[in-house]
Amino acid sequence: MGTERYTQESFKRPPAPETGDESVRRQKYLVVINPVSRGGNALKEGTWLLRQLGRLGVQHEAFITENPGHATRIVDRWMNSVDVVVAVGGDGTVNEVVNGMLLTDPLCDKALAVFPAGTADDFCHNVGIPRDRNRALMVLLADNERRIDLIRYNDQYAVVQLGVGVDAEIAYRTLSHKRVRIPAYFAVGVRIVFKERLRNSPRTLHIESDDTVYDGKFLIAVFGNAPLYGRYVYWMPEAKMDDGVLNMSALRPMAPLPAWYLFMRCFNPGFRSDKVIYDTSEHFTVELREESFLQVDGEVYKYGGGERLDIRVARQALRVRVPADTGRLTPYKVS
Numbered sequence: 001m002g003t004e005r006y007t008q009e010s011f012k013r014p015p016a017p018e019t020g021d022e023s024v025r026r027q028k029y030l031v032v033i034n035p036v037s038r039g040g041n042a043l044k045e046g047t048w049l050l051r052q053l054g055r056l057g058v059q060h061e062a063f064i065t066e067n068p069g070h071a072t073r074i075v076d077r078w079m080n081s082v083d084v085v086v087a088v089g090g091d092g093t094v095n096e097v098v099n100g101m102l103l104t105d106p107l108c109d110k111a112l113a114v115f116p117a118g119t120a121d122d123f124c125h126n127v128g129i130p131r132d133r134n135r136a137l138m139v140l141l142a143d144n145e146r147r148i149d150l151i152r153y154n155d156q157y158a159v160v161q162l163g164v165g166v167d168a169e170i171a172y173r174t175l176s177h178k179r180v181r182i183p184a185y186f187a188v189g190v191r192i193v194f195k196e197r198l199r200n201s202p203r204t205l206h207i208e209s210d211d212t213v214y215d216g217k218f219l220i221a222v223f224g225n226a227p228l229y230g231r232y233v234y235w236m237p238e239a240k241m242d243d244g245v246l247n248m249s250a251l252r253p254m255a256p257l258p259a260w261y262l263f264m265r266c267f268n269p270g271f272r273s274d275k276v277i278y279d280t281s282e283h284f285t286v287e288l289r290e291e292s293f294l295q296v297d298g299e300v301y302k303y304g305g306g307e308r309l310d311i312r313v314a315r316q317a318l319r320v321r322v323p324a325d326t327g328r329l330t331p332y333k334v335s
Contacts, residue, residue, distance in 0.1 A: 027083040029053065029060040032071045032097055034089030034117075042117035045133070046088040049115050052137055060086075065093075075100025084111045084321070086140060090118015091160060095297040098150065098318060099157050106317070113140040113321040120298060122160045126226040126241065126331045127322045144324045146332065148241040149225050150314040157314065158296045161224030161236070164286065165251075166192065166201040168293035172300045193256045202253045204289035209248065209281035219259065221250035223284055223311050226331050227269065234269045238278070241331045246313050248284060250277040284311040 031053070033046035043064070053060050061082065063074045075085055075097050087097040094114055101108045116124040116131050124131070127148075129139050151158040166189075173188045192201060198219065205221060207214040222235055225246055229235040239247040251259070254275065265271045272278075286309040294301045294309075303309075 027059070028081070029058060029084045029086055029113075030075065030078050030082040031060055031062040031086045031088060032074055032093070033062065033064045034071065034087075034093040035064050037089035037093055037118045039119075042089050042093075045115065045117040048133060049086075049088060049137065049140075056141070058141070065089075065096075069096065071096035072100040072103065076103045079105070079108070079110060082110065084113055086113045086115055088115045088117050090116075091120060091122050091297040092299045093118065094123050094159050095157070095299065098159050102150075102157055102317065106314070108317075109319065111145055111319045111321055115140060118298075120231040122226070122228060122231060122298070125231055126160060126228045127320060129323065139321055139323050142321065142324070144322060145319050146242065146322050147316040148318055148320055149244060149246075150317040151223065151225060151246060151311060152314045152317075153296070153309050153311045156296075157317075158224070160226050160297055161222055161229055162294060162296040162309075162311070163220060163222035164205065164288070164292050164294055165203050165218055165220035166198065167220050167222065167230075168295040168300060169201055171295040171298065172293045175300060193260050197256050198253070198259065203292045206287040206289060207248070207250070208285045209279050210283055211281075212279060214250070214277065217253050219251045219253045221248065221286070223248050223286075225313070228331075233263070233266045234271065235266055236278075237266075237269055237272065238280075239331070240333050242316065243333050244313060244315050245280045245282055246284065246311065248277070248279040248281070250279075251275065252277070282313050285309065286311065 031050065033042060035043040050062050061078065065071045071093055079101060085097055085101055087094045098112065101110060114124055114129055115136055116129055130136055153162060170188050170192060192198060202217040202219050205218050207221065223246055224236055225239055225241050227234050227237050227239045236247040236249045262273055262275060288303050288305055288307050290305040292303050294303055
């Protein structure tokens, strides 16, 4: 009988994946690492992941992105050669990877796995992928998958949400504070609300859903398919990621203190407010009546006045590896 020597390193090893070694090794993984996510710590997370995949004998190809859009190009090039695409980074990285997966084949049948290494990790929080390395690895290598809807806007895809108004303004102003993104987001938000008193935040929009038209100034308008937003905020509490519709939660201009109070109440998943405009639709159109920032899965874009966004649900567009039981408020339909 052989003897295994235990060392300090033994306790750092991840548990063996729940799927058998044979099925894991039969699949080939494409790992895309964004080295600047989470203030640069994503490279360390990606290095750890690659070491574990090698130790477990999992076939994989790995790439480190070099600039915005690089992840999309990498995935598009390698899609036909792999079974699973792994995004190592935050929501922006997931967004680029997903756009690469669907760039040439909107009916893509490859699976997405995410190893969380971002600041907010909204996608992972919504589907229940843990930040703990070992547990995240178990999800990545397990065979538990769900199909989710995506948000198609014009000729691009969003994975969790896109928003116009004060959230996009705050996201824009925190771009220079990537290393401390969440504290910076909070600090900038406090400044905009209480010092600047939301003077420049509202945007004039024309919004149409399947059966309703909204016109005028909006402090914020967010469109998405998941309840959690900004990691902790249940801004679209009724949203499900596989129900075939998109959700909108919008707020008209209001005084700073009530706006801040309402926002803080949204940390409670059971909170609803008659101040918030809630709508669900398969299709929204948004006409920007003035120059506006747009944030898409946390990344910021600038649009000119008069531009139009065609936002529609892409039903069951993506296979995603998720935990078998998230143990939390489910973002899916009740089966």
